[in-house]
Amino acid sequence: MTPAxxxxxxxxxxxxxxxxxxxxxxxxxxVTQGNVQRIMYVHVPAVGVAxxxxxxxxxxxLVYLWTRSPRADRLAAAATxxxxxxxxxxxxxxxxxxxxxxxxxxTWDARxxxxxxxxxxxxxxxxxxxMTDDPERSARYAxxxxxxxxxxxxxxxxSVYWWRTLHQPPSLLKAGPATMPPVFVIAILVNFVALxxxxxxFVSKRVGLLRREQEALA
Amino acid sequence: xxxxxxYVFAAYAFAAVVLVTYWRHLARREREVSSLADRSGASRSxxxxxxxxxxxxxxxxxxxxxxxxxxxNSSEPxxxxxxLSEPxxxASNSMNRNDERGRVAPGSAHPRSEPAxxxxxxxx
Numbered sequence: 001m002t003p004a005x006x007x008x009x010x011x012x013x014x015x016x017x018x019x020x021x022x023x024x025x026x027x028x029x030x031v032t033q034g035n036v037q038r039i040m041y042v043h044v045p046a047v048g049v050a051x052x053x054x055x056x057x058x059x060x061x062l063v064y065l066w067t068r069s070p071r072a073d074r075l076a077a078a079a080t081x082x083x084x085x086x087x088x089x090x091x092x093x094x095x096x097x098x099x100x101x102x103x104x105x106x107t108w109d110a111r112x113x114x115x116x117x118x119x120x121x122x123x124x125x126x127x128x129x130x131m132t133d134d135p136e137r138s139a140r141y142a143x144x145x146x147x148x149x150x151x152x153x154x155x156x157x158x159s160v161y162w163w164r165t166l167h168q169p170p171s172l173l174k175a176g177p178a179t180m181p182p183v184f185v186i187a188i189l190v191n192f193v194a195l196x197x198x199x200x201x202f203v204s205k206r207v208g209l210l211r212r213e214q215e216a217l218a
Numbered sequence: 219x220x221x222x223x224x225y226v227f228a229a230y231a232f233a234a235v236v237l238v239t240y241w242r243h244l245a246r247r248e249r250e251v252s253s254l255a256d257r258s259g260a261s262r263s264x265x266x267x268x269x270x271x272x273x274x275x276x277x278x279x280x281x282x283x284x285x286x287x288x289x290x291n292s293s294e295p296x297x298x299x300x301x302l303s304e305p306x307x308x309a310s311n312s313m314n315r316n317d318e319r320g321r322v323a324p325g326s327a328h329p330r331s332e333p334a335x336x337x338x339x340x341x342x
Contacts, residue, residue, distance in 0.1 A: 001248075035221040039229040046233070085240050092236075093229040100222040198237065205244050209251055216255040 001205065008201040015194030019045075022187040030184075039097040040184075044172065045192035047090040047115075049199045051153050053083030054122065056203075061146030064139060070214070071207075073139040076146050077129060078206035082199050084122050091119060102166060110159040111167035118156055121149045135214075 023041035030037035060076035063069060094112075095105045106112065125145050132138035160169045171180055178185055 029221075035223060036225050038226050042230060042233050085236060089233045089236050092232050096225050096229040096232065100220075100225050202240065202244065205248075209244065209247050212251045212255060216251060216258045 002208065005201060005204040005208065008197060008204055012194060012198035012201050015190070015197045019187075019191035019194040022190045027183055027187040033101060036097060036100050039093055041187050041191045042195075043090055043093040043097060044188050045195045046086045046093065048192050049195045050083045050087035050090060051157075052196065053079045053086065053199060053203070054118075054150060054153055057083065057122075057125075057146045058150035061143035064143045065147070068136075070139075071211075073143065074207050074210040074214075075203070076143060077210060078203045080122055080125050080142075080146065081206060082202045084119065084126065085202070086195065086199060087115070087119050087122070091115060107166055109165040109167055110163035111156065111165050114152070114156045114159045118149070118152045121145075121152060125149065 019041065023038050027038065027041070029035055056079040057076045060072045060079065063072040064076060091112075098107075099105050125142055128145060129138050129142045132141060157170070157173065159165065160167055172178070172185065172188065
Protein backbone atom coordinates (compact mmCIF):
# COMPACT_ATOMS: atom_id res chain seq x y z
CA MET A 1 0.00 0.00 0.00
CA THR A 2 1.37 3.39 -0.97
CA PRO A 3 1.71 6.19 1.64
CA ALA A 4 -0.92 8.20 -0.25
CA UNK A 5 -3.42 5.34 0.02
CA UNK A 6 -2.67 4.93 3.70
CA UNK A 7 -3.11 8.67 4.23
CA UNK A 8 -6.45 8.51 2.41
CA UNK A 9 -7.52 5.70 4.72
CA UNK A 10 -6.71 7.66 7.87
CA UNK A 11 -8.40 10.77 6.47
CA UNK A 12 -11.48 8.65 5.77
CA UNK A 13 -11.48 7.36 9.36
CA UNK A 14 -11.31 10.93 10.67
CA UNK A 15 -14.02 12.00 8.23
CA UNK A 16 -16.30 9.15 9.27
CA UNK A 17 -15.85 10.09 12.92
CA UNK A 18 -16.70 13.71 12.11
CA UNK A 19 -19.70 12.53 10.07
CA UNK A 20 -21.04 10.50 12.97
CA UNK A 21 -20.63 13.47 15.29
CA UNK A 22 -22.52 15.67 12.82
CA UNK A 23 -25.27 13.10 12.29
CA UNK A 24 -25.91 12.22 15.92
CA UNK A 25 -24.45 15.10 17.90
CA UNK A 26 -24.83 18.32 15.94
CA UNK A 27 -27.80 17.88 13.60
CA UNK A 28 -31.06 18.32 15.53
CA UNK A 29 -34.03 16.00 15.51
CA UNK A 30 -36.13 16.67 12.42
CA VAL A 31 -39.61 17.91 13.31
CA THR A 32 -41.72 15.94 10.83
CA GLN A 33 -39.86 12.63 10.52
CA GLY A 34 -38.23 12.40 13.92
CA ASN A 35 -34.85 10.78 14.40
CA VAL A 36 -35.34 8.37 11.52
CA GLN A 37 -34.33 11.29 9.27
CA ARG A 38 -30.74 10.73 10.50
CA ILE A 39 -30.58 7.83 8.05
CA MET A 40 -30.36 10.51 5.35
CA TYR A 41 -26.79 11.31 6.50
CA VAL A 42 -25.67 7.96 5.13
CA HIS A 43 -28.34 7.39 2.44
CA VAL A 44 -27.80 10.62 0.47
CA PRO A 45 -23.96 10.76 0.64
CA ALA A 46 -23.79 7.08 -0.38
CA VAL A 47 -25.67 7.69 -3.61
CA GLY A 48 -23.60 10.81 -4.30
CA VAL A 49 -20.40 8.80 -3.95
CA ALA A 50 -21.82 6.03 -6.14
CA UNK A 51 -22.71 8.56 -8.85
CA UNK A 52 -19.18 9.97 -8.69
CA UNK A 53 -17.69 6.49 -8.94
CA UNK A 54 -19.82 5.70 -12.01
CA UNK A 55 -18.74 8.98 -13.63
CA UNK A 56 -15.14 7.92 -13.04
CA UNK A 57 -16.02 4.57 -14.66
CA UNK A 58 -17.39 6.38 -17.72
CA UNK A 59 -14.37 8.69 -18.03
CA UNK A 60 -11.86 5.88 -17.50
CA UNK A 61 -13.72 3.66 -19.98
CA LEU A 62 -13.58 6.39 -22.61
CA VAL A 63 -9.86 6.82 -21.97
CA TYR A 64 -9.40 3.06 -22.25
CA LEU A 65 -11.29 2.86 -25.55
CA TRP A 66 -9.22 5.77 -26.86
CA THR A 67 -5.76 4.79 -25.61
CA ARG A 68 -6.03 1.09 -24.57
CA SER A 69 -4.26 2.07 -21.37
CA PRO A 70 -4.33 -0.73 -18.77
CA ARG A 71 -4.27 1.91 -16.03
CA ALA A 72 -7.58 3.33 -17.25
CA ASP A 73 -9.06 -0.15 -17.34
CA ARG A 74 -7.94 -0.86 -13.79
CA LEU A 75 -9.39 2.45 -12.60
CA ALA A 76 -12.73 1.69 -14.27
CA ALA A 77 -12.88 -1.80 -12.75
CA ALA A 78 -12.01 -0.54 -9.27
CA ALA A 79 -14.44 2.39 -9.41
CA THR A 80 -17.26 0.11 -10.54
CA UNK A 81 -16.73 -2.23 -7.63
CA UNK A 82 -16.69 0.63 -5.14
CA UNK A 83 -19.68 2.30 -6.79
CA UNK A 84 -21.70 -0.90 -6.52
CA UNK A 85 -20.84 -1.16 -2.81
CA UNK A 86 -22.02 2.40 -2.13
CA UNK A 87 -25.12 2.10 -4.30
CA UNK A 88 -26.01 -1.08 -2.42
CA UNK A 89 -25.71 0.85 0.85
CA UNK A 90 -27.91 3.58 -0.60
CA UNK A 91 -30.64 1.17 -1.66
CA UNK A 92 -30.62 -0.76 1.61
CA UNK A 93 -30.61 2.29 3.88
CA UNK A 94 -33.37 3.86 1.77
CA UNK A 95 -35.42 0.72 2.24
CA UNK A 96 -34.84 0.81 6.01
CA UNK A 97 -35.90 4.49 6.04
CA UNK A 98 -38.94 3.71 3.89
CA UNK A 99 -40.50 1.22 6.31
CA UNK A 100 -41.24 3.66 9.17
CA UNK A 101 -41.78 6.66 6.87
CA UNK A 102 -43.75 5.27 3.94
CA UNK A 103 -44.98 2.13 5.64
CA UNK A 104 -43.27 -0.18 3.15
CA UNK A 105 -39.78 -1.56 2.60
CA UNK A 106 -40.06 -1.26 -1.15
CA THR A 107 -42.29 0.14 -3.85
CA TRP A 108 -41.83 0.06 -7.60
CA ASP A 109 -41.85 3.79 -8.16
CA ALA A 110 -39.69 5.40 -10.81
CA ARG A 111 -36.76 6.40 -8.58
CA UNK A 112 -36.47 3.06 -6.82
CA UNK A 113 -36.93 1.08 -10.00
CA UNK A 114 -34.43 3.12 -11.99
CA UNK A 115 -31.81 2.96 -9.26
CA UNK A 116 -32.28 -0.82 -9.07
CA UNK A 117 -31.75 -1.05 -12.82
CA UNK A 118 -28.52 0.96 -12.50
CA UNK A 119 -27.37 -1.30 -9.66
CA UNK A 120 -28.01 -4.38 -11.81
CA UNK A 121 -26.26 -2.81 -14.80
CA UNK A 122 -23.06 -2.25 -12.85
CA UNK A 123 -23.31 -5.69 -11.28
CA UNK A 124 -23.53 -6.92 -14.87
CA UNK A 125 -20.39 -4.92 -15.63
CA UNK A 126 -18.53 -6.80 -12.89
CA UNK A 127 -19.93 -10.09 -14.15
CA UNK A 128 -18.94 -9.28 -17.71
CA UNK A 129 -15.34 -8.72 -16.65
CA UNK A 130 -15.22 -12.26 -15.25
CA MET A 131 -16.98 -13.95 -18.15
CA THR A 132 -14.27 -13.49 -20.75
CA ASP A 133 -10.93 -15.24 -20.52
CA ASP A 134 -9.12 -12.83 -22.81
CA PRO A 135 -8.19 -9.80 -20.63
CA GLU A 136 -8.05 -7.39 -23.56
CA ARG A 137 -11.49 -8.39 -24.82
CA SER A 138 -12.92 -8.33 -21.30
CA ALA A 139 -11.58 -4.80 -20.78
CA ARG A 140 -13.00 -3.65 -24.15
CA TYR A 141 -16.49 -5.05 -23.53
CA ALA A 142 -16.51 -3.64 -20.00
CA UNK A 143 -15.41 -0.22 -21.26
CA UNK A 144 -18.28 -0.15 -23.76
CA UNK A 145 -20.75 -1.05 -21.01
CA UNK A 146 -19.15 1.52 -18.67
CA UNK A 147 -19.82 4.25 -21.23
CA UNK A 148 -23.32 3.05 -22.16
CA UNK A 149 -24.44 2.73 -18.53
CA UNK A 150 -23.47 6.28 -17.56
CA UNK A 151 -26.57 8.09 -18.95
CA UNK A 152 -28.73 5.93 -16.69
CA UNK A 153 -27.44 7.99 -13.74
CA UNK A 154 -29.08 11.05 -15.29
CA UNK A 155 -32.26 9.03 -15.70
CA UNK A 156 -32.24 8.13 -12.00
CA UNK A 157 -31.75 11.75 -11.02
CA UNK A 158 -34.53 13.10 -13.24
CA SER A 159 -36.98 10.23 -12.67
CA VAL A 160 -38.62 12.13 -9.81
CA TYR A 161 -39.38 15.02 -12.22
CA TRP A 162 -40.45 12.93 -15.20
CA TRP A 163 -42.84 10.61 -13.34
CA ARG A 164 -45.14 10.89 -10.34
CA THR A 165 -43.22 9.08 -7.63
CA LEU A 166 -43.49 8.32 -3.96
CA HIS A 167 -39.83 9.32 -3.63
CA GLN A 168 -39.46 13.04 -2.98
CA PRO A 169 -37.63 15.34 -5.41
CA PRO A 170 -33.98 16.21 -4.68
CA SER A 171 -33.34 18.51 -1.75
CA LEU A 172 -29.71 19.29 -2.54
CA LEU A 173 -28.91 18.72 -6.23
CA LYS A 174 -31.47 21.11 -7.64
CA ALA A 175 -31.70 24.62 -9.00
CA GLY A 176 -32.65 27.46 -6.66
CA PRO A 177 -32.02 28.13 -3.01
CA ALA A 178 -31.68 25.32 -0.47
CA THR A 179 -34.90 24.29 1.22
CA MET A 180 -33.15 22.65 4.17
CA PRO A 181 -31.74 24.42 7.22
CA PRO A 182 -27.94 24.83 6.90
CA VAL A 183 -27.13 22.44 9.74
CA PHE A 184 -28.74 19.56 7.83
CA VAL A 185 -26.90 20.52 4.66
CA ILE A 186 -23.57 20.69 6.50
CA ALA A 187 -24.16 17.30 8.14
CA ILE A 188 -24.87 15.75 4.75
CA LEU A 189 -21.83 17.43 3.18
CA VAL A 190 -19.48 16.29 5.97
CA ASN A 191 -20.69 12.72 5.53
CA PHE A 192 -20.40 13.06 1.76
CA VAL A 193 -16.75 14.11 2.11
CA ALA A 194 -16.11 11.27 4.58
CA LEU A 195 -17.65 8.61 2.34
CA UNK A 196 -15.91 10.17 -0.66
CA UNK A 197 -12.54 9.82 1.08
CA UNK A 198 -13.38 6.23 1.98
CA UNK A 199 -14.35 5.51 -1.62
CA UNK A 200 -11.11 7.09 -2.87
CA UNK A 201 -9.18 4.91 -0.41
CA PHE A 202 -10.98 1.78 -1.63
CA VAL A 203 -10.45 2.67 -5.29
CA SER A 204 -6.77 3.41 -4.73
CA LYS A 205 -6.27 0.14 -2.87
CA ARG A 206 -8.21 -1.83 -5.50
CA VAL A 207 -6.29 -0.28 -8.39
CA GLY A 208 -3.01 -1.23 -6.69
CA LEU A 209 -4.27 -4.77 -6.14
CA LEU A 210 -5.35 -5.14 -9.77
CA ARG A 211 -1.95 -3.93 -10.95
CA ARG A 212 -0.14 -6.37 -8.69
CA GLU A 213 -2.43 -9.22 -9.77
CA GLN A 214 -1.69 -8.50 -13.41
CA GLU A 215 2.05 -8.28 -12.74
CA ALA A 216 2.03 -11.53 -10.80
CA LEU A 217 0.11 -13.38 -13.52
CA ALA A 218 2.17 -11.91 -16.39
CA UNK B 219 -43.90 10.70 14.82
CA UNK B 220 -42.07 8.06 16.87
CA UNK B 221 -38.31 8.19 16.73
CA UNK B 222 -37.70 4.68 15.38
CA UNK B 223 -34.16 4.47 16.71
CA UNK B 224 -34.06 0.78 15.80
CA TYR B 225 -34.32 1.67 12.11
CA VAL B 226 -31.64 4.34 12.48
CA PHE B 227 -29.21 1.94 14.13
CA ALA B 228 -30.10 -0.81 11.65
CA ALA B 229 -29.26 1.48 8.73
CA TYR B 230 -25.93 2.61 10.19
CA ALA B 231 -25.05 -0.92 11.28
CA PHE B 232 -25.81 -2.25 7.81
CA ALA B 233 -23.61 0.40 6.20
CA ALA B 234 -20.80 -0.33 8.66
CA VAL B 235 -21.00 -4.08 8.08
CA VAL B 236 -20.90 -3.66 4.28
CA LEU B 237 -17.95 -1.27 4.39
CA VAL B 238 -15.96 -3.36 6.88
CA THR B 239 -16.68 -6.53 4.88
CA TYR B 240 -15.45 -4.90 1.68
CA TRP B 241 -12.36 -3.58 3.45
CA ARG B 242 -11.59 -7.05 4.82
CA HIS B 243 -12.18 -8.52 1.35
CA LEU B 244 -9.56 -6.13 -0.03
CA ALA B 245 -7.14 -7.00 2.77
CA ARG B 246 -7.57 -10.72 2.05
CA ARG B 247 -7.02 -10.14 -1.66
CA GLU B 248 -3.87 -8.19 -0.82
CA ARG B 249 -2.49 -11.14 1.14
CA GLU B 250 -3.37 -13.53 -1.71
CA VAL B 251 -1.71 -11.31 -4.29
CA SER B 252 1.39 -11.02 -2.11
CA SER B 253 1.72 -14.79 -1.84
CA LEU B 254 0.99 -15.16 -5.58
CA ALA B 255 3.69 -12.61 -6.38
CA ASP B 256 6.13 -14.42 -4.09
CA ARG B 257 5.42 -17.74 -5.77
CA SER B 258 5.61 -16.41 -9.31
CA GLY B 259 8.82 -14.54 -8.46
CA ALA B 260 10.34 -17.69 -7.04
CA SER B 261 9.31 -19.82 -10.03
CA ARG B 262 10.65 -17.18 -12.43
CA SER B 263 14.01 -17.16 -10.68
CA UNK B 264 13.93 -20.97 -10.69
CA UNK B 265 13.34 -21.03 -14.43
CA UNK B 266 16.14 -18.55 -14.97
CA UNK B 267 18.45 -20.89 -13.06
CA UNK B 268 17.32 -23.78 -15.24
CA UNK B 269 17.88 -21.89 -18.46
CA UNK B 270 21.38 -20.78 -17.57
CA UNK B 271 22.63 -24.04 -16.07
CA UNK B 272 21.12 -26.65 -18.42
CA UNK B 273 21.40 -25.33 -21.97
CA UNK B 274 21.56 -28.74 -23.68
CA UNK B 275 18.92 -30.65 -21.78
CA UNK B 276 16.81 -31.15 -24.93
CA UNK B 277 19.14 -33.72 -26.39
CA UNK B 278 18.86 -35.97 -23.40
CA UNK B 279 22.07 -34.96 -21.71
CA UNK B 280 19.97 -34.21 -18.58
CA UNK B 281 22.60 -32.50 -16.58
CA UNK B 282 21.84 -32.12 -12.94
CA UNK B 283 20.34 -28.67 -12.53
CA UNK B 284 19.47 -28.82 -8.88
CA UNK B 285 20.90 -30.53 -5.87
CA UNK B 286 19.57 -34.09 -5.56
CA UNK B 287 18.12 -33.27 -2.18
CA UNK B 288 16.22 -30.24 -3.52
CA UNK B 289 12.76 -31.14 -2.28
CA UNK B 290 11.35 -27.61 -2.09
CA ASN B 291 11.06 -26.92 -5.79
CA SER B 292 9.09 -23.76 -6.52
CA SER B 293 6.97 -25.43 -9.22
CA GLU B 294 5.69 -28.06 -6.86
CA PRO B 295 2.43 -27.48 -4.99
CA UNK B 296 3.01 -26.57 -1.38
CA UNK B 297 0.33 -28.81 0.03
CA UNK B 298 2.30 -31.94 -0.67
CA UNK B 299 0.23 -33.18 -3.59
CA UNK B 300 2.02 -34.69 -6.55
CA UNK B 301 3.16 -32.51 -9.39
CA LEU B 302 0.80 -32.49 -12.38
CA SER B 303 3.69 -32.97 -14.74
CA GLU B 304 4.46 -36.37 -13.31
CA PRO B 305 3.30 -39.30 -15.45
CA UNK B 306 0.57 -41.33 -13.74
CA UNK B 307 0.46 -44.65 -15.58
CA UNK B 308 2.19 -47.74 -14.36
CA ALA B 309 4.87 -47.79 -17.04
CA SER B 310 5.82 -44.29 -16.30
CA ASN B 311 5.89 -45.01 -12.61
CA SER B 312 8.41 -47.73 -13.17
CA MET B 313 10.42 -45.25 -15.19
CA ASN B 314 10.15 -42.80 -12.32
CA ARG B 315 11.42 -45.37 -9.92
CA ASN B 316 14.34 -45.95 -12.25
CA ASP B 317 14.95 -42.23 -12.34
CA GLU B 318 14.80 -42.03 -8.58
CA ARG B 319 17.39 -44.70 -8.38
CA GLY B 320 19.44 -42.65 -10.82
CA ARG B 321 19.59 -38.97 -10.09
CA VAL B 322 16.53 -36.78 -9.61
CA ALA B 323 12.82 -37.62 -9.52
CA PRO B 324 10.56 -35.91 -12.09
CA GLY B 325 8.87 -32.87 -10.71
CA SER B 326 11.80 -31.92 -8.60
CA ALA B 327 13.93 -29.90 -10.98
CA HIS B 328 14.32 -32.70 -13.50
CA PRO B 329 14.73 -30.96 -16.88
CA ARG B 330 11.99 -32.98 -18.60
CA SER B 331 9.40 -32.21 -15.93
CA GLU B 332 9.95 -28.50 -15.68
CA PRO B 333 7.83 -26.06 -17.68
CA ALA B 334 10.93 -24.29 -18.95
CA UNK B 335 12.08 -27.44 -20.73
CA UNK B 336 8.87 -27.67 -22.78
CA UNK B 337 9.83 -24.64 -24.82
CA UNK B 338 13.09 -24.28 -26.73
CA UNK B 339 15.74 -23.23 -24.31
CA UNK B 340 17.70 -20.10 -24.97
CA UNK B 341 21.28 -20.75 -25.87
CA UNK B 342 23.48 -18.77 -23.57
